[in-house]
Amino acid sequence: MKKIASNWTIVPIDEEKWTSDKWYVSEYNFVEEVRRGMRLPARLTVTDATLRDGEQMAGVVFNKEDKVQIARKLDELGVHRIEAGFPAVSKEDEEAVKAIVKERLNAKVTALAVGIKEHIDKVIDCDAWGIDIAIPSGYTYLKYKLEWPEERAINSAVETIDYAKDHGLWVCFEPYDTTRAKIGFLKRYLETVTKEGRADMIQVVDTVGCASPQAMRYLVSKVKEIVKDTPVEVHSHNNLGLATANALAAVETGAEAVYGCINGIGEGVGNASIEEVAIALLLLYGIDLGLRYDKFVEVSRLVEELSGVKLQRNKPIVGKAAFNHESGLVVTGVLKVPFSAETFSPELVGQTRNIVLGKKSGKDSIEFKLKSLGMKATEEQVREILEKIKEKSVEKKAAITDEEFREIVKGL
Helix, strand or coil, X not given: CECCCCCCCXXXXXXXXXXXXXXXXXXXXXXXXXXXXXXXXXXXXXXXXXXXXXXXXXXXXXXXXXXXXXXXXXXXXXXXXXXXXXXXXXXXXXXXXXXXXHXXXXXXXXXXXXXXXXXXXHHHHCCCCEEEEECCCCHHHHHHHHCCCHHHHHHHHHHHHHHHHHCCCEEEEECCCHHHCCHHHHHHHHHHHHHCCCCCEEEEEECCCCCCHHHHHHHHHHHHXXXXXXXXXXXXXXXXXXXXXXXXXXXXXXXXXXXXXXXXXXXXXXXXXXXXXXXXXXXXXXXXXXXXXXXXXXXXXXXXXXXXXXXXXXXXXXXXXXXXXXXXXXHHHHHHCHHHCCCECHHHHCCCCEECECXXXXXXXXXXXXXXXXXXXXXHHHHHHHHHHHHHHHHHCCXXXXXXXXXXXXXX
């Protein structure tokens, strides 16, 4: 038995599995039947692409100063690799990547190029540690968009990977739209780029978020069979709301790296949210990425501000209302044992808990708010306050502010 906090009820703790002083998840995540089929990697890294794929979200623009500021916060968070931009897109992007490299961060800094040597030269000029080379593998991209024969894609990949390696760059090869590639072609493609092209990492990219977690497990297992000892990274998009689930599915099948963006921003509807994936890995799989998890809210707010992409209030992990409670039955439980209504403590990710007063509040909520504001009331007054709170909340169709609460109490 271990005490969760000074004013919380004691609950039993099993430090090694589903409970700790910071979380309490389902023990069924750790039963043998669930874990048996998993091939979790011995080491897992995380790549943040907020500055590249995140900025690719329509209407989002980061200037150089924005990118450097975000990169510093990502480094404080502890991400292992930062995809800092696409230097060929603009002079501003090129200068931003150069500035981030000069920061000498702990994170490895890479930049994107497509299969064009001039684009690779831009990355070389930025003095980046590595490069992400994107050439499609998807059937629709090759046949209908680019109208390329398969051999052209393969030859382009080998040539550009070799060129980057000859210039001292670590190479992550991104055969994007991987989830719509024909398996026979994909096998030839990846066998060639890992043998002849010397790629250091292969990325499985669900470019339009069209794969199920089961399909992702299947595809990643096939890719790992093809590329042998070359590490695999998963890059999932959220078109069907499955980006986080697909990232986790890939890890279950042995993917050694996960790729995503803070707040899940990115091309189209966005990428896997780094914060969701990281916390799910920690709590549900026992995989600690070594991040400063308590920095998530700080980084999230910065990206929200600089991107102009506002988060939904109930966004998992970092939403402003992620730890708000109003329902009387829920609040009674939370005030006694927070894990009765919460998966993990808000402090884990830099959040705070908030008891909201409104139409659904109960007596315990009123007493809690009175105490927190240094106010007192009799039992009869508490009942009267609760009734007025409910009436006011229905009238304004919203929660009651602390100032409105004080006015109600003072008006008794």
